[in-house]
Structures are given as structure tokens and as C-alpha cells.
Amino acid sequence: MLLAIALLALPLAPGCGGGEAGRVDLTVFAAASLTDAFTALGEEFTAAHPDITVVFSFAGSQQLVAQLQQAAPADVLATADTKTMDTVADLTTPSEIFAGNKLAIAVAAGNPDGITSLDDLAREDLTVVLAAPEVPAGKYAQEILDDAGVTVRPVSLEESVKGVVTKVSLGEADAGIAYVTDVAAALGEIDGVEIPEEMNVVATYPIAVVTASENADAARAFVDFILSSQGRQVLQDYGFLPPGPS
Amino acid sequence: MSLHARVELVKGTLALDATLEVAGDQVVVLLGPNAAGKTTLLRALAGLIPLARGRVVLDGTTLEDVDQGVRVPTDQRPIGVVFQDYLLFPHLSVLDNVAFGLRTRGAGRRAAREEAARWLARVDLAPGCAHERPKALSGGQAQRVALARALATRPRLLLLDEPLAAMDAGARAELRRELARHLASFEGICLVVTHDPVEAMTLADQLVVLEGGRVVQRGAPGELASRPRSRYVADLIGLNLYRGRATGARIDLRDGGRIVAADRVPVEGDVYVVIPPRAVSLHRTHPEGSPRNVWSGTVAALDVAGERIRVHVAGVPPIVAEVTPAAVAALHLVEGVPVHASVKATEVDVYPA
Amino acid sequence: MTSSGTPLTPKHGPESAANLAVVTGGTLTAERPPEPPLSEATGRPVQPAPPVRRTRRAPAGFLPLAVVAVAFLTLPLVALVARAPWGSLPAALSAPGVLTALRLSLICSLGAVGLSLLFGVPLAWLLARLRFRGRDVVRAVVLLPMVLPPVVGGVALLLAFGRNGLAGRWLDGLVGITLPFSTAGAILAETFVAMPFLVITVEAGLRGMDRRYEDAAATLGAGRWTTFRRVTLPLIAPSLGAGAALCWARALGEFGATITFAGNLPGATQTMPLAVYLALQNNVDTAVTLSLVMLAISLVVLVGLRGRWFPSR
Known part of the structure; x- marks a missing residue:
């Protein structure tokens, strides 16, 4: 009983914070594919700015933008593509590209089916999943396959790129196309097969301060930290590409 | 037709232990107060409750025998049941209710309905009712349908649980006559559960009185009416009943007091004594003449019973007298008044316990 | 007709009735039975009840609270209707994917109701x-999917019936049935x-019902079997209908377990909720x-x- 009350009270605490002078709660909306990297970056940022607590909300870029349009209390927005970021250009400061990402073929650990190229994805004996064309990863995957002239018959068009990784790691699918960062995060459960540079698509990740932020200074500091060399190093550790022309 | 049943079982606080012996196409009425186990006994005979011990043999066919591990399921017993609130299937028409048992026994839909219609005619149900749902029927109509439904399967043992209990008093007399007529023409053994003494007396060839799960008395209705063996039956019939020890013509009552009979009691020892309330005279002074039994007491209560007034006298023994309103007025009988009760020895009935 | 030859001596003597002087009711007067007839499962008495007008006045405060509840439940739907792009509605409806998703939704939800009836009614009967x-443990386990987040349910289904799942491995290898990514x-x-919605309703x-x-x-x-088919089923028809309706509604709106276990492929596994969710990614109007x-x-x-299964009084 006491435990239950404690549990009920617990999540209320951060929301009620800010009473202490000088303390800032910074809310960062970030694309789901940034989950691991941003969590690590948040810790480093807080170590350097002990007066700032960073709270992340990870979700699909579209959902984040939709929430922001309904006046969700975000200070910083980081999306997985510039197109989505552009739809809320009027709500943020000009965005800056802080990372890139590219796609890889996700295969079962040890690559038992011997998949070496995009052409293999057309094999009849393989069960392939892709992300749905409605989400960026799915759109990129389709572009790559079209450019390579490969016709794939996916059994499912997952609602997110994480779904692709899950299906491959559970063995329900033999292969799928996902971000290299997702493959890197799931290494051990799955393996990645590189897609040659000339066929690959580079996704760009923009970040911006929300205009309506009440913690604009802290938000700016966080964005600067992500753009700093220290921030880039962490992102690279998680498999992201540096920003700029590839 | 014959039925031999020994039923022993425990259900909740009730420990039922009863024997039934019926020879010939009789109507046996199971009479008893609430929670005496009447309905439970009926359900046990129908196979709806398993016996803990005992057996049920109908016409030489064993329906249940605990020792031999025989138990014929309800749906294979040659029985018909009229439940207390009839339990007509609310989702079926009256006709299909009656046809139900015929259908389960293999009749085609059409044949079953034709046969059902004949049964409805036999119980004098208006043909217009056949396609009604049961909830559209009056209580009396529902009772007829329930009877027709039970009879249609031509059972050898017909079980009726309080068949008239749901009727209002006005309709009851007529329905009782009608029921008596149907039961008389029924070829088989009929067991009727009731706690209504009128129903019991008018329907029964044999009466079985059940109290606390045990048979306390059985016999022809007249025999029970004149010689009750339990407080319940005596109450129903409206008699004063005592128990005591007879020595010659004198009976010393178990709970105090003494009654003298006209003649020497044929049996020495434990006896029942019955005194009809009408045979009790009340007096404000010690009566003249020679009634053999006179004792004093006080008026405990008065209640009206039809044209007469029943006067409860607290004394040793206590007694109920039934007197005219004129007598009550003349004697100024009110609660607390001291009175003398007298009973002629010739009015005292004594029989062995 | 004679009475049987059983001895008149009762097994259990009426000792307690030894001294009887109290004569209560009048002679041979019938009394009303104190045992009232039990009500039916349907709640309708065998005899038509006397027409007692029952005054139905809500306890204080119920009306405003009920109004708030209705408003709360309907306002989002009203907002949806208000937001609807009525002008482009016909075009959106005739878009190729819509009818496919709709048809698939109906097939899948009705299939789910069918399976639930086939297996759920016997289960409810046993419970x-x-x-x-x-039994209580079985009931709790059966109801667990109601509280399990559907996405977790989907993962659990994959682990059980997936290609490498506990049962799925066997289904796939021996019988050749692959369930994930199929209708x-x-x-x-x-x-x-x-x-579970069907089971819990039918069990209730x-x-x-009056057994x-x-x-x-x-x-x-x-x-x-005849009793069940001809008596029990018709008597519980209201519960069965309500249970099936709840079950169908839940199946129709199901998203998480479906997209996780069956994936999302138009024509095969993309039901309406999945189509709505994906449409939401780039076109709110379509969603x-x-x-x-x-x-x-x-x-x-x-x-x-409603008229058939939830009888209005």
C-alpha cells in the first residue's frame, strides 16, 4: 500500500520541480532512432550543466511534430528528416543538421541465409520486411530499391523502423532494411549487411529550439552541445554519420 | 405400477432420510412445512440431485442404486415434472413448450406439435394460446401448460412441486378440482408436494408427512386428519395434540397435566391424545355436572376462525377451545381472564405413539 | 386404492411435538406459500406482475455526472466529425486502399468473433x-489479454506462434502453417x-440464468447437448449478443497486437486501424x-x- 502511494507520487516529482532557484527542466522531443544516442548525450550534458535536468520524449518524428502543433511543452525538437522539421518551421528557430544516417540490410545473426546485396532481397525463399512508405525509413528503403532496380515483395510494411529490427531479431523475417544505427544497436541479435555508398540514401537529422520555449538559454546550450565536437563523437559512437555533404 | 424409494442425502442444513412405498396408480401427497425436504426429495427422485445412500426403483426398473453404482440420468428417467413456478421456457411458444419433450424423444417437429396441441386441448387450454409466449399466460393457464408438458411424454411417475402455490386464492379451488380430475385419470404414480392441507386432503390417496428431512407420518388422509402424530399436522388440522403415558383410562401428559379418557386405553404406555377444540367448554366458575376433565387457566389469546372464536388458554396443559362469539360475550372473555376448561371423556381420542 | 403397508411408526418420533396445545390457523385453511417463486433468468416473472408504477428518480448528482460522461465520450468523436474533410470525402473513400482495408477489417473482426464464440462459449460454460x-487462476489468465498492452500481446503471440515461437516452430515445420504476416x-x-470480452460476458x-x-x-x-442448444443458449442470448458485440468492437479497433504479430501489408494484414495509423504519418485528412x-x-x-440483444424496457 505504501509502495503504491510512493509509486503514484513518484512521477509527479519532476513535473513539480523547478521550485529550486536556477534549476531548469529541459524537455527535448527527439526522433525514436535517436533514443540511445540522445540518452547518452543527455547524461554528458547534465554532467556539464548540473543545474539543467533533461527530459526526453522519444517518438516518431511525425507524432512529435503533431504534438508540437498542439502546443506540447517542448524546448528542443530533433527529427529524423528535414522534411518533417520544415512543417513546423514557424514554431522553431532555424534548424541545423547535426547528424546523418544511412541504411543497411538487417539480417539474422550470423547471416545464415548468406545475404550479401540488395539483389538477394528479391529471392523467393526470403521473408523480407520493410518500413511503411509513410515513415522516412520506409520511404528511403523504397528509393534505394527503386534505384537499384530490385523488386522486393515484403510480407509487412512496418509502422516504424524498430518494427523491422524486431521482426528480424525474432526470426520472423529473414531480412529487412533499417538504419545502420538501429542495426548497430541490435548487434548480436542481428547482423548488418552494408548497402554500397553509391546506392545508399543519407538521412539528415535536424535540430532546433522551439520558439515558445521558456528555457531558451538552456535549450540553446543543449543544441550547441549536440553540435559540438564532443556531441558529434558520441553520435558517431552510435553509428551516426557526421553532418554535411557525404 | 410401483415405486420403492429410499433417499438419503445431505443438502445444506437439511439431512434427508425418507422412504416411499407406493403400489398401484396412487396419488401420493408429500406434506410438510417449509424446508422439510419435500422439494429435495422430489428432485432426488427426478435424478436432479444424486443420492448419498439408498435406491429408487420404479416398476422394477432401478433408476438409482448407490450400492450398485447405478444412476440413470434425469433425461432417461420415465418421469414428468411440474415445477413450482412451472419453468415454462420463456423463449418457446406454448405449443413448443409442450412439444419439447416429444421432440427430445425423437418425434418430428410436425408430429410433436400435433400431439402437443392434443395435450393442450386435454387440459382445456384455449387453442388461441398455443402460439403465445408463456409470459403472456395467466397463472392458471401456465399451470395447465406445465401439466400438459409433463404429461405429454407419458411418464410413469409424475412429480408435481406445489402445483397451485403460484395461484391466487380465488382461482385455486377451481384449479384444484381440475388438477384432481387430471391426476385421477393419470395412469401411473403421482407424487404431489404441497404444504397446503386442503390440497393434500383433496388430492391424496396416500399422505406422507415430511418434517426435518424425515417422514413423521403416512397414511390415508382421513387417518391423518383424525390421528395426527406431530405438532405440524395437528396445527394444520386444528386439533389439540398431547403426548403422554396411559395407565388404564388415565393419561399423564409428558409436559404436565392429566387427561381421562372414557374407556380404558387399549395400550399401556406411550400414547397420543387428541382433543378437538370444539369439544372444549369454557367456564368462569368451576363447572357443575360431571365432565371428567376440568382444569383452570387464563385466557392467553383470542382469534377469529370463521364463525367461531378460538380461545387459547394457558394452563396445564394448555388448550385451544373453539366457542361462539355469543359465549365469548357472555363470559366476558378477554386476555388475562381466569377460566376453567372442561372436556368430556368421550371426546378424548387416544392412540398409541 | 390403499395406502402402502409401511409401518405408521415414524423413524424419528415427534418428541418435540409431545405436548401440543397451540392451534394456529383455522381448520383446513389454505395459506399462501412463504416460498416465493424464483425469478427467471430473464427477470420476467412467470405470471405477469401487478402493474406497479415504479418511480425512477435518479439519486442527486447522477444526472450532471452522467451528462459529463456522455460529453466526455462524445466530444472527441464530434471533433473528429468537425475536422472531417467533407469535400474530399467521396474521393478519399474511393481510394484503392480504403475498401481493401475495410473489407479486411470486417473479415478479420468477424473471424475473431467466430473463433471467440467457438472456443469462448465452451470456456465460459466451464468457468x-x-x-x-x-478455476480462479484460469479465469484470471483468460482475462489477462484485457490488461496486457496490445503491443506486448503481439510480441507474446510472435514468441508463441511465430516462425521460431513455442508452438509456431511446430506449426511451421510439421504442418506448414505460418501465421505471422498472414490474414x-x-x-x-x-x-x-x-x-476475453466474450468469455467474461457469457460467463456472467x-x-x-436460472439453471x-x-x-x-x-x-x-x-x-x-440438446439442453444447451435448445434451452441454455436461447436463455443467455442477451449475454451472448452483448459479448459478441463487445468482442467484435474490440477486434475491429485492434491495432497493437495486429501490427506487431501480423505486420502491415495492404490486402493481407492491413486492417482499418493500421491504415489509419499510417495515414496519420503524412495525411491527417485521410486518417x-x-x-x-x-x-x-x-x-x-x-x-x-441494440434492439435485438439489449432489450429496452
Whole structure:
């Protein structure tokens, strides 16, 4: 009983914070594919700015933008593509590209089916999943396959790129196309097969301060930290590409 | 037709232990107060409750025998049941209710309905009712349908649980006559559960009185009416009943007091004594003449019973007298008044316990 | 006719009735039975009840609270209707994917109802009628999918019936049935989530019905199956209908378990909720349109069933 009350009270605490002078709660909306990297970056940022607590909300870029349009209390927005970021250009400061990402073929650990190229994805004996064309990863995957002239018959068009990784790691699918960062995060459960540079698509990740932020200074500091060399190093550790022309 | 049943079982606080012996196409009425186990006994005979011990043999066919591990399921017993609130299937028409048992026994839909219609005619149900749902029927109509439904399967043992209990008093007399007529023409053994003494007396060839799960008395209705063996039956019939020890013509009552009979009691020892309330005279002074039994007491209560007034006298023994309103007025009988009760020895009935 | 030859001596003597002087009721006067006839499962008395007008006045405060509840439940739907791009509605409805998703939704949800009835009704019967060790545990386990986040349910289904799942491995290897990414898989996912609603409702119906009707059927020669089919089922029809309607509604709206277990492929596993969710990624208008179609169909079906299965007094 006491435990239950404690549990009920617990999540209320951060929301009620800010009473202490000088303390800032910074809310960062970030694309789901940034989950691991941003969590690590948040810790480093807080170590350097002990007066700032960073709270992340990870979700699909579209959902984040939709929430922001309904006046969700975000200070910083980081999306997985510039197109989505552009739809809320009027709500943020000009965005800056802080990372890139590219796609890889996700295969079962040890690559038992011997998949070496995009052409293999057309094999009849393989069960392939892709992300749905409605989400960026799915759109990129389709572009790559079209450019390579490969016709794939996916059994499912997952609602997110994480779904692709899950299906491959559970063995329900033999292969799928996902971000290299997702493959890197799931290494051990799955393996990645590189897609040659000339066929690959580079996704760009923009970040911006929300205009309506009440913690604009802290938000700016966080964005600067992500753009700093220290921030880039962490992102690279998680498999992201540096920003700029590839 | 014959039925031999020994039923022993425990259900909740009730420990039922009863024997039934019926020879010939009789109507046996199971009479008893609430929670005496009447309905439970009926359900046990129908196979709806398993016996803990005992057996049920109908016409030489064993329906249940605990020792031999025989138990014929309800749906294979040659029985018909009229439940207390009839339990007509609310989702079926009256006709299909009656046809139900015929259908389960293999009749085609059409044949079953034709046969059902004949049964409805036999119980004098208006043909217009056949396609009604049961909830559209009056209580009396529902009772007829329930009877027709039970009879249609031509059972050898017909079980009726309080068949008239749901009727209002006005309709009851007529329905009782009608029921008596149907039961008389029924070829088989009929067991009727009731706690209504009128129903019991008018329907029964044999009466079985059940109290606390045990048979306390059985016999022809007249025999029970004149010689009750339990407080319940005596109450129903409206008699004063005592128990005591007879020595010659004198009976010393178990709970105090003494009654003298006209003649020497044929049996020495434990006896029942019955005194009809009408045979009790009340007096404000010690009566003249020679009634053999006179004792004093006080008026405990008065209640009206039809044209007469029943006067409860607290004394040793206590007694109920039934007197005219004129007598009550003349004697100024009110609660607390001291009175003398007298009973002629010739009015005292004594029989062995 | 004679009475049988049993001895008149009672087994259990009326000692307690030794001294009887109290004569209560009048001689041979019938009394009303104190045992009232039991009510039926339907709650309708055998005899028409006397027409007592019952005044139905709500306890203080109920009306405003109920109004708030209705407003709370309907406002989002009203907003959806208000947001609907009515002008482009016909075009959106005739888009190729919409009808496919709609048809698939109906197939899958009705399939789920069918499976739930086939397996859920016997289960509800056992839970309602049989006393067995661990019944409460079985009931709790059966109801768990109701509280499990559907996405977790989907993962659990993959672990059980997936290609490498506990049972799926066997299904795949020996029988050659692969459930994930198939319409059958979508039906399975919806059944997993929706069947508890049917079981719990039907069980309540079975517990609430007057079992003496089944006794009556037995005395009329009906075996267990005939009794169930001709008496029990019709008597619990309201519960069965309500359970099936709840089950269907839950299956129709199912998203998480379906997309996780069955995936999302138009024509095979992309039901309406999945289509709505994906449409939401880049075209809110389409999503709203699809949602309205679902709402309209559900409304028609639920209102249509109301008269039949939820008898209004």
C-alpha cells in the first residue's frame, strides 16, 4: 500500500520541480532512432550543466511534430528528416543538421541465409520486411530499391523502423532494411549487411529550439552541445554519420 | 405400477432420510412445512440431485442404486415434472413448450406439435394460446401448460412441486378440482408436494408427512386428519395434540397435566391424545355436572376462525377451545381472564405413539 | 386404492411435538406459500406482475455526472466529425486502399468473433458451471489479454506462434502453417485481444440464468447437448449478443497486437486501424476520413444490435 502511494507520487516529482532557484527542466522531443544516442548525450550534458535536468520524449518524428502543433511543452525538437522539421518551421528557430544516417540490410545473426546485396532481397525463399512508405525509413528503403532496380515483395510494411529490427531479431523475417544505427544497436541479435555508398540514401537529422520555449538559454546550450565536437563523437559512437555533404 | 424409494442425502442444513412405498396408480401427497425436504426429495427422485445412500426403483426398473453404482440420468428417467413456478421456457411458444419433450424423444417437429396441441386441448387450454409466449399466460393457464408438458411424454411417475402455490386464492379451488380430475385419470404414480392441507386432503390417496428431512407420518388422509402424530399436522388440522403415558383410562401428559379418557386405553404406555377444540367448554366458575376433565387457566389469546372464536388458554396443559362469539360475550372473555376448561371423556381420542 | 403397508411408526418420533396445545390457523385453511417463486433468468416473472408504477428518480448528482460522461465520450468523436474533410470525402473513400482495408477489417473482426464464440462459449460454460481446482487462476489468465498492452500481446503471440515461437516452430515445420504476416495471423491477434470480452460476458450470463430451466429440460428428456442448444443458449442470448458485440468492437479497433504479430501489408494484414495509423504519418485528412468510416460502421452495427440483444424496457 505504501509502495503504491510512493509509486503514484513518484512521477509527479519532476513535473513539480523547478521550485529550486536556477534549476531548469529541459524537455527535448527527439526522433525514436535517436533514443540511445540522445540518452547518452543527455547524461554528458547534465554532467556539464548540473543545474539543467533533461527530459526526453522519444517518438516518431511525425507524432512529435503533431504534438508540437498542439502546443506540447517542448524546448528542443530533433527529427529524423528535414522534411518533417520544415512543417513546423514557424514554431522553431532555424534548424541545423547535426547528424546523418544511412541504411543497411538487417539480417539474422550470423547471416545464415548468406545475404550479401540488395539483389538477394528479391529471392523467393526470403521473408523480407520493410518500413511503411509513410515513415522516412520506409520511404528511403523504397528509393534505394527503386534505384537499384530490385523488386522486393515484403510480407509487412512496418509502422516504424524498430518494427523491422524486431521482426528480424525474432526470426520472423529473414531480412529487412533499417538504419545502420538501429542495426548497430541490435548487434548480436542481428547482423548488418552494408548497402554500397553509391546506392545508399543519407538521412539528415535536424535540430532546433522551439520558439515558445521558456528555457531558451538552456535549450540553446543543449543544441550547441549536440553540435559540438564532443556531441558529434558520441553520435558517431552510435553509428551516426557526421553532418554535411557525404 | 410401483415405486420403492429410499433417499438419503445431505443438502445444506437439511439431512434427508425418507422412504416411499407406493403400489398401484396412487396419488401420493408429500406434506410438510417449509424446508422439510419435500422439494429435495422430489428432485432426488427426478435424478436432479444424486443420492448419498439408498435406491429408487420404479416398476422394477432401478433408476438409482448407490450400492450398485447405478444412476440413470434425469433425461432417461420415465418421469414428468411440474415445477413450482412451472419453468415454462420463456423463449418457446406454448405449443413448443409442450412439444419439447416429444421432440427430445425423437418425434418430428410436425408430429410433436400435433400431439402437443392434443395435450393442450386435454387440459382445456384455449387453442388461441398455443402460439403465445408463456409470459403472456395467466397463472392458471401456465399451470395447465406445465401439466400438459409433463404429461405429454407419458411418464410413469409424475412429480408435481406445489402445483397451485403460484395461484391466487380465488382461482385455486377451481384449479384444484381440475388438477384432481387430471391426476385421477393419470395412469401411473403421482407424487404431489404441497404444504397446503386442503390440497393434500383433496388430492391424496396416500399422505406422507415430511418434517426435518424425515417422514413423521403416512397414511390415508382421513387417518391423518383424525390421528395426527406431530405438532405440524395437528396445527394444520386444528386439533389439540398431547403426548403422554396411559395407565388404564388415565393419561399423564409428558409436559404436565392429566387427561381421562372414557374407556380404558387399549395400550399401556406411550400414547397420543387428541382433543378437538370444539369439544372444549369454557367456564368462569368451576363447572357443575360431571365432565371428567376440568382444569383452570387464563385466557392467553383470542382469534377469529370463521364463525367461531378460538380461545387459547394457558394452563396445564394448555388448550385451544373453539366457542361462539355469543359465549365469548357472555363470559366476558378477554386476555388475562381466569377460566376453567372442561372436556368430556368421550371426546378424548387416544392412540398409541 | 390403499395406502402402502409401511409401518405408521415414524423413524424419528415427534418428541418435540409431545405436548401440543397451540392451534394456529383455522381448520383446513389454505395459506399462501412463504416460498416465493424464483425469478427467471430473464427477470420476467412467470405470471405477469401487478402493474406497479415504479418511480425512477435518479439519486442527486447522477444526472450532471452522467451528462459529463456522455460529453466526455462524445466530444472527441464530434471533433473528429468537425475536422472531417467533407469535400474530399467521396474521393478519399474511393481510394484503392480504403475498401481493401475495410473489407479486411470486417473479415478479420468477424473471424475473431467466430473463433471467440467457438472456443469462448465452451470456456465460459466451464468457468460458470464447473468447480475445479484452479478455476480462479484460469479465469484470471483468460482475462489477462484485457490488461496486457496490445503491443506486448503481439510480441507474446510472435514468441508463441511465430516462425521460431513455442508452438509456431511446430506449426511451421510439421504442418506448414505460418501465421505471422498472414490474414489468419491478423484474425488470431484480434481473437487474442477480443475473446476475453466474450468469455467474461457469457460467463456472467450463464451464472445469472436460472439453471432450473436446464433441470426442466432434463426432465423432458433433453440430454446435455440438446439442453444447451435448445434451452441454455436461447436463455443467455442477451449475454451472448452483448459479448459478441463487445468482442467484435474490440477486434475491429485492434491495432497493437495486429501490427506487431501480423505486420502491415495492404490486402493481407492491413486492417482499418493500421491504415489509419499510417495515414496519420503524412495525411491527417485521410486518417480522419478512414476513422469516420469505421465509426459509422460501428455505430450502425451497435445500434442495430441494440434492439435485438439489449432489450429496452
